[in-house]
Amino acid sequence: MKKTKFLLIIILVSSLIITSCGGSEVTSVKKTETDAPERAQSLANDSDNAAEEVEHQIEPKLYRVGETAIVDDAYAITIIGVVETEERNQFSDKQVEQVLIIDYIYENLSLADEDIYISDMNFKFVDEGGNMCDSYPVGEIYPPEHTPMGARTLTSMTIGTINHSNEIRVLYYNNMFDSKPTAEFILTVGTVVEPDLFGQTPVYENMYSAGDIIEIKTESGDYTLCIDSVKLITERNQFSDKTPAEVYKIAYTYSNISHEEDIYISEMDFRIIDKNGNMAFSYPGNTSKYPQATIKGARCSAEMIIGTHTEGDVLILCYTDNLFSNTSDVKILLNTK
Structure with a gap:
């Protein structure tokens, strides 16, 4: 008898748990003449009336x-x-x-x-x-x-x-x-203000320079990266709507020391900052060297073209080993003029 009562209690508790987990949260259903925007305005008016009775009511900015x-x-x-x-x-x-x-x-x-x-x-x-x-x-x-x-x-x-x-x-x-x-x-709509794109150049610790061969060690193996040169170019793409203040061609080389998988480094792996602290952007231009999947023991030289919003004499390249990462692994200071 005790076993029967115990079993009934277990079944009842289980059914209550299942009902609470899988049940509907709907409390009322009815036909109405207004939908969300009108209803929200009505609720807002009611809220405003109630707020008049509350001193020092703080409205969100x-x-x-x-x-x-x-x-x-x-x-x-x-x-x-x-x-x-x-x-x-x-x-x-x-x-x-x-x-x-x-x-x-x-x-x-x-x-x-x-x-x-x-x-x-x-x-x-x-x-x-x-x-x-x-x-x-x-x-x-x-x-x-x-x-x-x-x-x-x-x-x-x-x-x-x-x-x-x-x-x-x-x-x-x-x-x-x-x-x-x-x-x-x-x-x-139709309101525009002029952006302030002039500021200070960010300063970071342990920045490298053009020509430095940077060895990067990872759990999967080691490789090197070097920024070979940066060149200011005057050509503009007539089909692009982007209006860069300056355009640069950046040449770089990477080599696979001990990665079993191929190494591939493209402009997507770089986050580039101009002298005034603005992030640069990719720009469609002519390059003769493209990144390639690079096997262990080999190197690859490539080029990328970027545009900046303001003129300046320095760029900071922030390289990340994982393009989906939220942090940069290497920062490189380049003198452009």
């Missing part, structure tokens, strides 16, 4: 174009412009009312152990009709770059709206999986 959001004194984000473009992607099936190009700058203020990377995946967008907006594939933009401490990245993102909007909400999330935004922007 809403940033505008040109205003800087500083996150934990670690990094800063400034949206510098929102402009509408008539360009459309003939290969996209997305139906949009407007296409907006959003230019922004992010700066690594104090994260020495992390090269920050902020892309459109860290943002959510809402048009004036309360519709969630999505990225839209159009135009050539400056891509986000992994950005070491003391440097900044000028980049862009392009979105499509469902309703024609004079203002849009842009919500930034430090962690794209968070439910609460880290910062919120209210942006007027």
